[in-house]
Amino acid sequence: MPLLSPVPVEQLPQSSNFLQSAYWGIFKSRFGWQAHAFRYREGPFLLLERKLPGGFSLLYAPHPFEDSDSETGKDWNTLVTELRDRFGGRKICIRFDLPWNAESGDPSQVLETLGVHGLHKAVMDIQPPSTVIVPLAASEEEQLKAMKSKTRYNIRLAARKGVVTREEDEQFVDSWYELYRETAERDRISIHSREYYRQIFETADHLSKSPDMESGFHIDQKGKKSEDNGEPNSVKTARPPGLRIISARHEGDLLASIIVALYGRRATYLYGASSNRKRNLMASYAVQQAAMNLARREGCTSYDLFGIPPADDPEHPMHGLYRFKTGFGGRIIHRAGAWDLPLSRLGYPVYRRIESLRYYYFKKLKKR
Secondary structure, three states, rough: OOEEEOHOOOOOOEOOOHHHHHHHHHHHHHHEEEEEEEOOOOEEEEEEEEHHHHHOOEEEEEEOOOOHHHHHHHHHHHHHHHHHOOOOEEEEEEEEEEEEEOOOOHHHHHHHOOOOOOOOOOOOOOOOOOOEEEEEEHHHHHHOOOOOOOHHHHHHHHOOOOOOOEEEHHHHHHHHHHHHHHHHEEEEHOOOOHHHHHHHHHHHHHHHHHHHHHHHEEEOOOOEOOOOOOOOOOEEEOOOEEEEEEEEEEOOEEEEEEEEEOOOOOOEEEEEEOOOOHHHOHEEEHHHHHHHHHHHOOOOOOOOOOOOOOOOOOOOOOOOHHHHHHHHOOEEEEEEEEEEOOOOHHHHHHHHHHHHHHHHHHHOOOOO
């Protein structure tokens, strides 16, 4: 029996990872990707396909198998065979951004044998391999105690100086984007168009109004719709994440604003913007604390700060980001990163060479 069962993208089951959600597949399809959806061990498996010049394409799986990693090691040979049989032709490779902690050895069977199964470390990672996941304590006071003393001090300083936080509605996206552009210019980072961030909210809003999601219907394994009867063999249509914008102001000045996704029991910090003004008021600390408090009230048990440099290295250009995010406590995770399963014997080496040159240009030459 095949391990992967094709399903319409709208019927991807719920997991703890919004990057493997129906929402993410539909959202990315609005920006040139094609979504291929499967069910694997009752969990989701989302593959995104991007067209390349010459009729070729690249397949990408963002953090797959996160909820079933203990079994995936046993299945890996079969999975690879199924994927190679299903996707051929002019598809260059499947790029897996593996979610498992590479340092913990779990699942060690997969991490130690990726090369044996024909996978190659990708030229670049798409999702940040290293992150900080903060468990949400029972109360705000307990949360503060778990943080580093400097972070705790900065949160309280912001409050003493009159920094106030609040949740915005999705109409605030345009104002948030102007602040984000200011951040990008200061920190020399690339950002998407304004429409990209608008669509993050519009897609979620559209899906939240879907009749299936409002009615409590289930989608069974044959794709038939039925009323919610609580039976274990029915799979509920996954709702989109709850998206929140949280801002910090001082005397009317917008100083910081972040976008957070709440999906299942996890909250994820997606995008952050901060002003060049009044940076001594520590507004960026205030919005993160407000986001954690919101996530706790909404029933989340963890908060993913979604990306840090790989080590506490003062020479790293983003060392300040490392110190900022690790100051909130939590567990540092170093994931396995992106690995490629070549599908085209001739096309993959050529694509890899082109990608290496492009990476060198943007990461090395352009930043000089």
